Amino acid sequence: MSVTKTYEEINRKLKEGTAVVLTAEEVSEMAKECSPAEIAEKVDVVTTATFGAMCSSGAVINFGHANPPIRMEKIRLNKVPAYEGLAAVDTYVGATAVSEENPKYGGAHVIQDLIEGKDIELEAWGKGTDCYPRKHIKTIINKDTVNEMYLFNPRNAYQNYNVAVNTTDEIKYTYMGTLLPKLKNANYSTAGELSPLLNDPEMRTIGIGTRIFLGGTEGFVTWQGTQFHTTKEKNELGVPVTNAATIAVIGNLKAMSSEFISAAYYEKYGTSLFVGIGVPIPVLDEDIAKRVSIRNEQIETTILDYGSAGTPSLGRTNYAELQSGSIKINGQKVRTAPVASLQKARKIANILKEKLQAGEFEVTKPVQMFPTGTSLNSLKEVEEEN
Amino acid sequence: MKTVKKRFVLNFPPQSGDKPLSYRLVKEFDISINILKAEVKPGKTGTLLLELEGTKENLKKGIAYLEENQVQCQPLKKKITFKQEQCINCGNCTGVCFTGALKMDRSNWELKFKPEKCVVCELCVPACPLNLFTIDFN
Structure with a gap:
């Protein structure tokens, strides 16, 4: 009879301090000698993590009302445009919005500055209404002056991601970093066997309501992320071989740390936000034990040419090869470089492990599972009728 | 004699182009030179990244010689x-x-x-x- 555990049983063990918690890298090592059945018996929770640039990130902020009040219809935070269509003093500042004066400073930097307690210049304009007569305000805000301030990221923690290369004669500056001409480098982003959605590829334990580590504090999965694609090609272990599922996440920005949230600027691309995410996976049964045991060499990904139109595929590789420092593309040896921090991801996985072991964090049964069988629409151009 | 390799960034003043400074480094101080990067604008300042290899003593003398000729020498690290x-x-x-x-x-x-x-x-x-x-x- 194979072992099955409930969330309640695991949480009880976590509270008692008797649960066995390992990081995904540790359990992958253990799997070299133990069967999934043995792992299911011995291990209760596996911690996974990632720390990469996630462009689809941003923050909801409520500034509070001034006297006289203003209905903000154009908003700038350190000259960075923030969304003006959310009531009078609510806004959403996206990581990739950029300053009108400095293209290297964007919403991501506003978010990092807010976390660090720095003052931000808020300037807003309104047309003036009977109930909100004011037409302009220019003031200073920071994390202590605003009401709510929370990170709400529509698409994070991609389940796998492609490797980026460039076959052309010119340098390409991309969100996957600087790609040297003629296949002189290959950049990859995923944390491999430590990456959250690669350890639970069917998302049996990750769903709406899952409690996670987000940016240094506790956060939650709110929804499937945008561009949530569950029907992409999978390898024989059921792991997608390119970017597939994603999660939308939320958490209190006031409690976050810039050690785990970092603004970024990519040359000739724009700004983005490095986001630290950790997801605990309860080992409910043998199937999950098998999934979390996955090793870098078993996780494949696709090599795409970012220099050519349509980003054609140049083949496949796996994370053991990518992490070794070089891969072969069309028989040519190509140097590899990560563009997401495995050092930070490991740190997050270990912090989460310690919190779980200390009974300070629990595993959450999702209130609703993600949809299955999803695919993506592309944007069609409709010709105007004359 | 044991030799050492060090990288220096050399800044040349505008009037230094008429002297064969690197030739002297080789000839008089027995320093082997590898030019890694050069930005020379005739009549204006020039910058060179050089890898110099020689005995410690000779490197010191060579650098002193360059500095006597108004060439600023700074270790690359700086x-x-x-x-x-x-x-x-x-x-x-x-x-x-x-x-x-x-x-x-x-x-x-x-x-x-x-x-x-x-x-x-x-x-x-x-x-x-x-x-x-x-x-x-x-």
Whole structure:
């Protein structure tokens, strides 16, 4: 009879301090000698993590009302445009919005500055209404002056991601970093066997309501992320071989740390936000034990040419090869470089492990599972009728 | 005699173009020269990145000779600033560094920077998403 555990049983063990918690890298090592059945018996929770640039990130902020009040219809935070269509003093500042004066400073930097307690210049304009007569305000805000301030990221923690290369004669500056001409480098982003959605590829334990580590504090999965694609090609272990599922996440920005949230600027691309995410996976049964045991060499990904139109595929590789420092593309040896921090991801996985072991964090049964069988629409151009 | 290899950034004043300074380094001080990068504008200042190899004593004398001729010599390390304390070890810079000056340590995935391997290609400057590198070559 194979072992099955409930969330309640695991949480009880976590509270008692008797649960066995390992990081995904540790359990992958253990799997070299133990069967999934043995792992299911011995291990209760596996911690996974990632720390990469996630462009689809941003923050909801409520500034509070001034006297006289203003209905903000154009908003700038350190000259960075923030969304003006959310009531009078609510806004959403996206990581990739950029300053009108400095293209290297964007919403991501506003978010990092807010976390660090720095003052931000808020300037807003309104047309003036009977109930909100004011037409302009220019003031200073920071994390202590605003009401709510929370990170709400529509698409994070991609389940796998492609490797980026460039076959052309010119340098390409991309969100996957600087790609040297003629296949002189290959950049990859995923944390491999430590990456959250690669350890639970069917998302049996990750769903709406899952409690996670987000940016240094506790956060939650709110929804499937945008561009949530569950029907992409999978390898024989059921792991997608390119970017597939994603999660939308939320958490209190006031409690976050810039050690785990970092603004970024990519040359000739724009700004983005490095986001630290950790997801605990309860080992409910043998199937999950098998999934979390996955090793870098078993996780494949696709090599795409970012220099050519349509980003054609140049083949496949796996994370053991990518992490070794070089891969072969069309028989040519190509140097590899990560563009997401495995050092930070490991740190997050270990912090989460310690919190779980200390009974300070629990595993959450999702209130609703993600949809299955999803695919993506592309944007069609409709010709105007004359 | 044991020799050492060191990289220096040399700044030439406008009037120095008429002297064969590097020839003298080879001839008089027995220093082997490898030019790694050069920006020479006739009539204006010029900058050279040189790898000099010679005995410690000869390198010292050679540098003194250059400085007597109004050529500023600074060890390469002093021309590069890297705000390591802010580094998130993402690895973006290692993708463009073909000399191996910037490499990931594969045991802990931290960035290892060896300025002595740098050839001042300056590709890391825009490649770092946190803008942590500054190179003062000119």
